[in-house]
Amino acid sequence: MKNFQIIRALSSKSAVISIAKEKEAMFIAGGTNLVDLMKKNVVAPDKLVDITALDLKKIEFLTGKTSIGALAKNSQVAEDKAIIEKHPLLAMALTAGASQQIRHMATVGGNMLQRTRCSYFYNTDMPCNKRVPKSGCGAIGGSNRMHAIFGASDSCIAVHPSDMCVALAALDATVQVEGPKGKREIKFTDFHRLPGNTPEKDNTLQNKELITSVEIPNNNFTKNVHYLKVRDRSSYAFALVSVAAALDIQNNTINDVRLAMGGVAHKPWRLTEVEEFLKGKTVSETIFRQAADLAMKGARGYGDNDFKLTLGPNAIVEALTIASSK
Structure with missing residues (x-):
């Protein structure tokens, strides 16, 4: 792991400004996936912007929807009594994901941004178009037991690893983000991308945008x-x-x-x-x-x-x- 600088942001605006100043900068919260990627030299940011102090941890039940802050811990959401009552599918998916220790560290936003667990992606000695564009896909013709059966391409057959995201996609959630160009909303089903010819792009976030919350519309799926x-x-x-x-x-x-x-x-x-x-x-x-x-x-x-x-x-x-x- 190479040396890097870390700074702590105190507001969403300052976090966006801080990361926009550096080409090789990344946000960090729970770090349950990012730190692993840094240890494996899959990613090597020059700067990390720590966003754990931001006021993005709330679970709010608003008119017609539920808002979950991007820094809410996976365990916090999964164990919330109102979430279990109103959105039991989300609670089930979160409980099925990872270990209890990881759920206590992982955040909702980080869960959405976690990278594939394809072994070729993690092994820097092997070809991987997601890690190094145009280097090839080792999984095609290689070991691909965990890999995609839908929406794959000649460039990549990796899968997204999240359980939480499957439930949020089913529940018609939307993603609230903030970036240098302001705030915007993304349909959850449009947030993650299929690989196509650019498998290195996991999602539709624009440069230096920060996830601030996820919103789930009220529904009748409670039983x-x-x-x-x-x-x-x-x-x-x-x-x-x-x-x-x-x-x-x-x-x-x-x-x-x-x-x-x-x-x-x-x-x-x-x-x-x-x-x-x-x-x-x-x-x-x-x-x-x-x-x-x-x-x-x-x-x-x-x-x-x-x-x-x-x-x-x-x-x-x-x-x-x-x-x-x-």
Whole structure:
């Protein structure tokens, strides 16, 4: 790890100004991913702007929405009684992610910005277009058991590792950001990017922008919800496939639904076409199986991860079945 300067910002405005002055500067909060990347020499900032003193830790229940500060800890959100009541899917996803110790350190904003856990990305001796553009993708034709089956490109087949983000994508969240050009709002489903020809770009943040909060609109998904995470071990492990399922069921009919997958793409994979298919349908295993088959349209394996083509639809059926039975 190379030497670097660290300064502490006392306001969002000063944080943005501080980071804008340096080409190789980065924000740091919990540091649960960034410090690892620095130790591996995957990133090497000249300056870190510590934002932990900013007033961005609040969870507020406002008219028509819930606002969660970017510096709220993952454990704080997951254990909040009102979040568990109003947005249980988010609480479930956060609880499924990482270890309890990491959840006590990791922030909501940092969770959104964490980088892929692709082994080629972390190994600086191997080619990786995400780490070094145009150097190649070692995972294509290499070890790719954890990798994408949706939305990949010839440049990158890595997946986004977050559980929290899958739930937020399903819940129609929006991201509030502040930067040198002022404040703006980004739909959560537009926040993360597919790799295309620029896999080094994980998200749609503009240069030096700071995430200040995430907002979730009020909804009726308070009962029939489930976050299913299939992984190699039940302790701290990233998803092979995950499914966030939220249903609004009236008289055994699906009035509304939200569905997203994790561990399958470069971003949380929202299944809007499947949602439209399920609306108005009577709850049944047959309908759930048809929905799962529809969800896999366009899926492609790369060898080691071909099993996800079977695991994916089975996980969708299980998640919907569990959610609908509550």
